[in-house]
Amino acid sequence: EVKLVQSGAEVKKPGESLRISCKGSGYSFTSYWISWVRQMPGKGLEWMGKIDPSDSYTNYSPSFQGHVTISADKSISTAYLLWSSLKASDTAMYYCARQYYDSSDYYRAWGQGTLVTVSS
């Protein structure tokens, strides 16, 4: 069974850094891209970017380029989403999702979500 398990909820202050994780299991981690999707409170889905875990090649949405960093450690089948300096507007639920099949941009397996709250 394909599973993506995300790290737990975080409460941070503006300006702090943060890394959240997404651990894949039940499949070959390096064979499928992982995307990150943001959902702000009461709002819709926003694609942030994706990573190819086999070589850590990344592709970011223009809206998020430069604001976050996506990385992966294939040795432990884990993808990461990093902020160097959080803002209150980063408060949201963040989901990771695995590419459905090679070369597609459909996502059938999703993590449970990580709620990030940024407040002074």
Added chain:
Amino acid sequence: QSALTQPASVSGFPRQSITISCTGTSSDVGGDNYVSWYQQHPGKAPKLMIYDVNNRPSGVSNRFSGSKSGNTASLTISGLQAEDEADYYCSTYTSSSLVFGGGTKLTVL
């Protein structure tokens, strides 16, 4: 503002059929068949319901179907059931980015 336009809400009675539209441009929805639909219940992760305009992943009910005409894609749910009440998002891939519609809240009356 989303690149794909969906109605904010739709509603229907049990056993009826409803259709949710997703309007883009000739550069995205109209340009290829990379359209998908996701269902999201409150507090849950999205679930892939339709891909490649009209394909269902295994395990998804055949009450869900997709279509496309020009720059508008559509999701039809037939035989509405209470558990279909959720938010629905269309999505497509364009200019090296995945984009979602603004979402449609489906209410089963």
